[in-house]
Amino acid sequence: MKLYVTCFFILLITITLFSCVDSKVENNSVVSYPKDLTQLHKNVLNYFVNQRNDDDEIKQLLQNFQEDGSWSTIDYTNKIRGGWPVKKHLKYVQQFAINYKTKTSKYYLDKHLSKKIHKGLNYWLDNDFLSTNWHDQHIGVPELLLPTLFLIENELTKQQLNKATVLLHRARIKMSGQNKVWLATNVMLRSLLLRKPDSVAIASKAIQNELQIATGVGVKSDWSYHEHGAQLQFGNYGLSYLEDMIKCYTLVSNTSFQFDESKINFLRNIILKGQQWIIYNNIYDVSASGRQLFNNEQRKKAARLEICIQKMKNLDKKFSKEYDKAIDTKMLSGNKHFWKSDFQVHRTEDFYFSVKMSSKRVVGTESVNKENVQGYYLGDGVSILSTTGKEYENIFPFWDWKKLPGTTIIQDNKPLPIIKFSGFKTNSVFVGGVSNGKNGIAVLDYNRDGLKAKKSWFMFDDKIICLGSGISTNANHQVVTSINQSFLKGSVVIGKDGVLETSVRRKRGFTPDWILHDNIGYLFPKGGNANLSTQILEGSWNKVAKRYRPVILTEHIFKLWLSHGAQPKNASYRYILVPNASEEKMKSLHKNNPFKIMNTKVQQSVVSSDEKKAGFVFYKKGTTTIKEGISVDAPCVILLEEKLDYLDLAISDPSQKLTKIGVSVKGNYSIKNSNYKNGKTHFVIHLPQGEQAGKTVQLQLKRN
Template sequence: MNRLLLILIMPLLCVQSFAQADFPFGTISRRVVDDELAQLSTKDHLLKTYRSTLGKDGAWPDIDYTDRAVTEWKPTAHLDRVRQLIGAYVHEDSPLYQNRALYTQIISALNYWAQHNFTSTNWWHNEIATPKAIGVALILMKTGKEQVPKQLEDALVLKMTKGDPYKMTGANKSDIAIHYFYRALITQDKHLLTSSLEQLFYPVQLVDGKEGLQYDFSYLQHGPQLYIAGYGEEFLKGISTIMYYVRDTPYAISEEKKQLFIRFLKESYLPIIRGGYIDFNVQGRGISRPNILKKNAGVTMLQHMLAIDPQQRQMWMHEIAKLDSTSPYDTPRSPLHRHYWKGDYSTHIREGYQVNVRIASARTNRSESGNGENIYGKYMTDGVTNIQVFGPEYMNIMPIWEWDKIPGTTTQDRTADPVLTAQWGELASNQFAGGVSDGQYGCTAMVLDYDSIKAHKAWFFFDKQVVCLGAGITSNSNAPVVTTLNQTWKKGKVKWGGKAMPAVDSLERTVNPGEYVSHNQVAYLFNDRAGVTLTNKKQTGSWYHINRSRSKESITGMVFKLWINHGVRPVDATYAYSLYPGTESPNKLEAEKVRIITNTKAVQAVEHRGLDCIQAVFYQAGQLETDQLFVEVDQPIILQINKEASGYTLCVADPNQQIDAVRVNVRDKRSGQSKEVRIALPQGAYRGATAKSAIR
């Protein structure tokens, strides 16, 4: 069907009010209505309750309209219920379709809202959520047999004039622009429609040093705070929805912006969802909200993408299957390794697992608390390691987490969870933080300097294993210092060295190199001698404990927790362990391919002989010697060397994001040949990205 024929036919499919509307208002509005009605149930069992309890004044007696809460603002329920009632009134399949008595109740409820000025102490409710809800209600009512009286509609439209998208950034700009867009449709204001879409699509661009979509395709909000989900997710949902509404009209998004949007969705957001569950690292303070990691609601967004980007229909259908659980968690996927030099975040994805790491630097904010949320997220940027084989390993575990033993972190082991006192995030103090990547393998490292602890932490990513090294661990605190390997829901048996553990809830012992623990298809191999504690017992908490707007109801569950003990006031302590996700026991031959070359404050390096690959973190200019090579660098860098048939391929990144170039000298000890190369490093918005060079 060509575009002209579509334009001619669409108004005929609309109800009378839309049939009279000028193109494109009728077309766009009809899409809004169809989209909203598809998400509403015409047989919602609560409809009867809503109708029977609605007072003659248009209010519901069970709603506290005086509430001004920052989150979970109670008056929101009024507009939610009105939307449900309107859906029942305008949906042709509804038993209450065009019901006169229902119409009277809807008008009464809308009138009650128009006559009052309900406000939250959180600007978001006042300037985003409420105007959007009013806009949807009024657009839906345009399809009703009886319309909202003009005087009442005008009063409600006036209440929508909140917030200024021109003063906002990122997802907040788009969210405000959405209700400007709704207001334009209601009033059929072409100028407002144009300006709202201009602001709505404005954040679909790469920015450097500002909130929004970064040059590494991470997403930052609230300053340089990682938010690929959370605000990044709102950005994706909001803009994809409006793109869907205005497609194939003169107001459609530009092709350039559409491709940027698709790339962020396809390359950054979707890959870190496994079995329908996203990496908790990218959710920000939202991890303190129930069910936040389950992303099946994203199916609607991807269904929109089918219409926006039909050329990639097969790919979008595949992603829909992954989100709605019709596709198994171990669906085939290509190996992927990425480091986000703007977001201080690394993803390592294989068919059998994903292991992702979040760090922080003087260029990025540490984890944020705010609005009474994420109260104990003090260590959520200190090398936090997400390990997923199946997907739901961490789903809703946060209320009972021990928050000073977050997976991957090196922290003080306190008697009580430490409160995150800095609201809305603060820059980390360490300059050194970064990663190198060739797209398939990579290495990530940071210098931890926080809460009386200093440590050099590094992760080396290969196919079957992730090697985790720590060096220079020093603390002047009287609290013991620990490095946590994992803290996750207990699923199935816990095995030590391949044998099921006895029925004890806690075990503390010294391990030797080569020993391993396995649980839920992840094996933890100890590469060095270490004091280790394993607990396998019930933990109790509540959502209120971590988020003051949530339930105080007690939650209890069985938790697997494994950590290394460094003792009190350690000086230059170390750790070395390897993760083997997707297996209950490390393959001995595979493990023997990996050799830890050195683990000091100066250099941390690992060699994978099967891949002919060396990964090294140089915290200062220095040297590294292996069985076959002598490597020297004149700057602090993270380096990966791959042996090729005719020489070596070097991947280099500057974790301090300060230098222009680095000199690397590689001498082959067998041939005696020595070659030096000067590698120019990315600059500007790409400082910290990986540069490649070859030695032939």
């Protein structure tokens, strides 16, 4: 008997000691799903587990975790509309759950971490924290809560699941565009969790239905993206749309709910014909970022897009080479005009340039949730030129928002109005561009707040010719055209009559031949009333988005602009942007004028010195006075390039109202339905209609 008791206690002690060696304990409770949901459930678990966090992050989160299930670093009373920080609680709990169920994590099935997951989950479920933004309750909270519920489903109590279900049911399939995708994804995953295959099918279908060219918000026929009306939203809603579509495509793969095979083609076009155009040197174009002008956001968006491209490379293996090229963000060269968004990009391996415009058709910008509170003029011809990608990275606290690069603006002392998302548009109608894939022209017949200006950008190879005419207003304030506003890097060189001036900090009212700063040259064919500043400026992120504290920062900023005086009548400007310039190059360009330019209220034209390239903006019907022989019977934009045995002609209607344009070209050419008379070839071009209105028509005119 003694021996039996002794052996029993030895065995008991051994078992106790063994159980204390490792706190990782397998939970034997089994989670079962109906047969038609089994693969989807498996996909969902695999997807979330693959989001594993670094164990050091979990360690840090544990240090700030409190006994009641909250985090000491979160202010739970905060109800700010934009970037609601209280949601971080659910994100942290989710991170716990992911590593808890990841076999390669040291926290895998750690019972101490399990207790904290439940405490954190209960803290939220018991308090049901609410912000003042509908988006958080219907989209954000369910989206963050669902992964945790799936990962620890075998440990959930009935009470936890019931409380969570109440929160999840706030998501309903409604709205359109990315808002609908967010909501429908929440509904699909909620329906999976509740074992409702019919609801899963409905939600999956709703998501797939957004993978098509939209007449309203969503993906447009030029592969740009709109949300909150006809507003370019590449990097805000558009990037989230791409991420979520790839996510949903992955989740429903090999299930009865999987996407139609054609949808992968659609996703490919979103990247290769849309998104990849607006990222350069791993920086996302500020003009394509929507209202999200946040600290380090341009680099974060670029990183998110790269992840999407990597995922698509695995899903769409036949096009892996194209995705590899897209990942190398400096490789893409050419010109693309997004006719649905009044936006044009011109780029090579050595530089990136974009013009963002707006019109009666296209909303220029928005300010929502106290974000982008200074962006009143962000859709008024903002011209971004970059050779490194860093010229404008995090520059927003220091920008003079009435001197945005490329814009012509009245310099009054009034605070900038706050633009809502309800659809503010300018009075401009003739806004758009033409592109032959290599070069292009953008035009903005500007009409806003009593200021009018004919503005155009001719993007020819490695130079951008910027023209303005008819600048007029009755406002008794200075009007300026801002050429650039970027971080100061190195010295500024001013060339005038063969004399170089360096180390200039500030200069007003001078007429330079050219200026060079940070490898970007500015050539002035006819001088101009130029102004330069390279001063240290104060700024604060709080002036850009109210989520930031009003901390004062300082930076050296390069500002260059032209003055047109107060109450200008028919003022004009012309300057040429020269990326990757040098002193020698600028001297040569000034000496050997590379272009013939005409700049009036009725026509703006640029012809290369060898006359092989030419561009024309006709604000009225008429005939060119340089490179004579081009006539049109309606306003339009034309791009010409001389080839060996033919003339390449690209034409568009920026107003998007015309059905056809009559054109006459000097010389005898072969083209369908044309006639040759009095030394000219006359023909009619029928223009795209509907969703294609404003798109370039490209023709080859063969010489006879």
